[in-house]
Amino acid sequence: MTRVHVMHANSNRDQKVAGVSELDLRIKSNEPVNGEYRKLVLDAPVELLERCHAGQFFHLLCPHIGGEAPYLRRPMSIYGFYPELGELHFLYKVTGEGTRALGFLEEGGTLNVLGPLGKPFAIEANWNHLVLLARGVGLATLAPLALEARRLNKRMTVICSARSPELLMSVDYFKDLGARVITVTDSEGTSATSNLETIIEGLIADDGVDAFYTCGSNRMLKLLQQLGRRHDVPGQIALEQQMACGLGMCYCCVRPFQKNDKVVQLRVCREGPVFDIQEAMTW
């Protein structure tokens, strides 16, 4: 099996040319997407964008404005990277001090970013039908994977989950990339695990599924682990953990993983944020 796009930023330790950049990027726009999310678009050099891969993240130095004074950087998945346009996109949810501060950023200002960081999603050459399962801001992480899959001419089914239909995001984005999109919501009562199981079992029966991709949610992880074991479908999950350095130095971002019958602590920023779905541990 040949893996594509698993070019870990750190793969070549001897290279004197640094694989991770720390840069002040100009803000092109920073608009609300719906009540809870905002999209941040930065002007970025092509050279940087060409080193980006789906699943990787940047570590953002959130500004001290609007009375907010976040200290540590904040990790944020690459939502989109467009070397053609010279643009780097993030999709974020305003939750605390750091993301509130991001919310104050204005066109023309700058933001200091560190990246690209972490291990990206991998798409094996012989995987043809990919199933992406995303909820909320998890979409941010899976969006560039869909773009990648499209470039590689893969078939895709994207299951988007949200609290209510109004909060569904990026449905058109995925459709435009040629994906089949299935939406489920809490308010319509379609997002329960049992229903998801039925849907995915259906996909496997109809079409065959070569790989699962998801992020963050414990409930979805459990479901995909079961389905994966049942049908021998591999998968990858992007995980989150609080970070200080983002580079692998501080060991604050570890999570437990199951590796050959042993539980090991791996760094989300370095060995992740993308991990094998069967090795990830539910919590």
Next chain:
Amino acid sequence: MTRVHVMHANSNRDQKVAGVSELDLRIKSNEPVNGEYRKLVLDAPVELLERCHAGQFFHLLCPHIGGEAPYLRRPMSIYGFYPELGELHFLYKVTGEGTRALGFLEEGGTLNVLGPLGKPFAIEANWNHLVLLARGVGLATLAPLALEARRLNKRMTVICSARSPELLMSVDYFKDLGARVITVTDSEGTSATSNLETIIEGLIADDGVDAFYTCGSNRMLKLLQQLGRRHDVPGQIALEQQMACGLGMCYCCVRPFQKNDKVVQLRVCREGPVFDIQEAMTW
């Protein structure tokens, strides 16, 4: 002798009506006066302005803007208080973090002020010819005294000192109040102590002088102490010292004073900032 305007904010300890206010005031303007100084005009309630006296100060909570993050408040003399206009004026020199932050304040914003604080200048009823000796930002402190003297129909001579003629400030302000203004500058070689001594000796000989007022400078203090002793002219000096609380609680702002052959430490914020010229100690 009857003293006027020595109504120390704290004179009546039992009063339940507080004598010192902490208020957010609206900024009316904040303009440069010349290269080094700026004038800040705040909208203030009449009730507050009516409690202000020349020589008193406010303790300003400088904002966290422009990358500056001053922690303690900064003491600033009242440069002007106009109950008729509802205005409180400060004249400040940008020297460090706090005053740099003040420099960023914009019309329409607010500034938190604490005051009026400290003991004001006193003008005895039988003093008729007052001599004010000021250099640099010391003018800020003496300006409202001139206004006060004018209201009391006193004769005034104001000696303004500066590095060069361009840096002389408030000359017209004092002239408009009917004062005789004498200017001396370093660049013209007229500001030396010996020349000041000649000028003041002249004033005493011609006119008689009833009181001296000055601020801050060691050199002027020495001179006025000598002249005062020589001709039995009383005087007052406004002094500066670093402050934390501004209210008299922390004892960080003490300076030594000569009281009845003993050296005592007095608080500039509470027993001052205005002190008897003969009690002040040169440094």
Next chain:
Amino acid sequence: MVDLSVNIAGLKLKNPIMPASGTFSEDLADVFDLDKLGAHVTKTITKGWRDGNPTPRVCEVGGSMLNSIGIPSKGSRYFLDNVVPFYQAYKTPLVVSISGNTADEFAALCSEVSVDGVEAIEVNISCPNIEEDGKAFAIRPSSTYEVMRKLRKATKLPLWAKLTPNTGETPDVARAAEEGGADALVVANTVLSMAIDIRSRRPKLGNLLGGLSGPSIKPITLRMAYQCAKATNIPVIGCGGISTVEDVIEYLMVGASAVQVGTATFINPTVMVSIIDDLKKYLTAEGISSVRDLIGTIIDEEQEDRVVFMEAAP
């Protein structure tokens, strides 16, 4: 109506908010009605006259401050004749902070200020003991115990021992204070620190070294308050870096029964009044009827044991 009152070793306070010694005086009466406070705590006094330290006595350090005021004092006579009567005009209990260079001098002052109008004595044992090697009494459990024994014999009033963060043995010192007779612990004083002006190459404080106070020390003194509450059975009064109601709630949750607000009053002289109001609002919003129901409510079962052996961060 929510109940803000707390009980510190028999002394009932109408609310748990009081000033920290040295950051409060009669002068604050110019700004608000001092009867709003839970208690009045005076600047530390010594028996005789003291000038205090050379200026500059304060400086700023990144969002906090250093001070080396020293303990300028007009002496106990002046204090009894002038300061105590001032506070008698208020209903709020008066707590007098005292200090001494030797245990005996300290004890003598303790008995001298045990007068009508004084409701508790805060003993500032964070000051140097010149009989031993100049280290503060509260640096070591042994010297803490000894000075507290003498102080205990000198007064019938409640004794609050004010501890220092400049020690590696907080729980032991807390226990020693309790065994020596302290009725409550005030946790804590300032952290020994320094700043220099690189242009003049001189220390920013006239006294070279000084005490760090303000937001920077909160994580340190909060940890100490937690340790002291676990280590002893006497009430802990939290102190260090408090400037908002959230800070107060943190201290109460880790086990403090009341708190002292210091440096924040310099930045915002009415901060204690705002905190009292905000505390009422918080309790009302959370549906908690008494502030006492917050004390020691930290959820730490899993981790508690670990702390016994943890005296230094790794």
Next chain:
Amino acid sequence: MVDLSVNIAGLKLKNPIMPASGTFSEDLADVFDLDKLGAHVTKTITKGWRDGNPTPRVCEVGGSMLNSIGIPSKGSRYFLDNVVPFYQAYKTPLVVSISGNTADEFAALCSEVSVDGVEAIEVNISCPNIEEDGKAFAIRPSSTYEVMRKLRKATKLPLWAKLTPNTGETPDVARAAEEGGADALVVANTVLSMAIDIRSRRPKLGNLLGGLSGPSIKPITLRMAYQCAKATNIPVIGCGGISTVEDVIEYLMVGASAVQVGTATFINPTVMVSIIDDLKKYLTAEGISSVRDLIGTIIDEEQEDRVVFMEAAP
């Protein structure tokens, strides 16, 4: 050209800027050329495997951070086989930080890592000594002296003793380390602290307590660097809250011969490189030919005596 080189107990560093243990690793090579640094200092290792502490392992506190990483370690074997060789590709000297639960275990590891490619050993004596009462070796002069004696016998390499701020006896501990055989002092580790989340009522760190680092501790560790430089005749390496060249100059002026940069690298991973550049610019602008001419140049004659007896702020 200005001369940035300094000499730490016989080890020549091309500049005085190095990373603090635990805030640096091979991974930083992704960001800049590690040969720009004065030295490489590894994360503390222990003899055997250790998992480290439960998560969350870090939290923010008002412009600084707490950590309770613990000392996750893959053990000495992994270290010698993988980490030491990585750094051999660089010309910069490698300093290995080690720790142990008992003095003997500590000494055994010390001799084990005394291999080619390692130029100095930093001994993290700020970690708990489980043989005694769980207090860190560096809290008391006696335990400092004892562990340093054993470590001294275990290696011929320069020994740098890393002290803790969680003590009331810094000058005594510094002298004890010197007498025990330390060639240099690293001053200092993090300050034991705590933070809680008032909504969940839980500690913000999985380990309950953690170490405070970043700007908040600079006044404390700067004071310690000053005390250590006065108390001993060995070089002091300043550490704590450094994020600008001004901070470095302060440490050098109070007597440090070099500095370590920790938390600032998390905020700005290239900060050490900028500081080296800024230091060159500063020296050039001031007309100082060697950085060594800054060391210990604080003007403190008048106040120096006072400090001898000052161990706690008043």
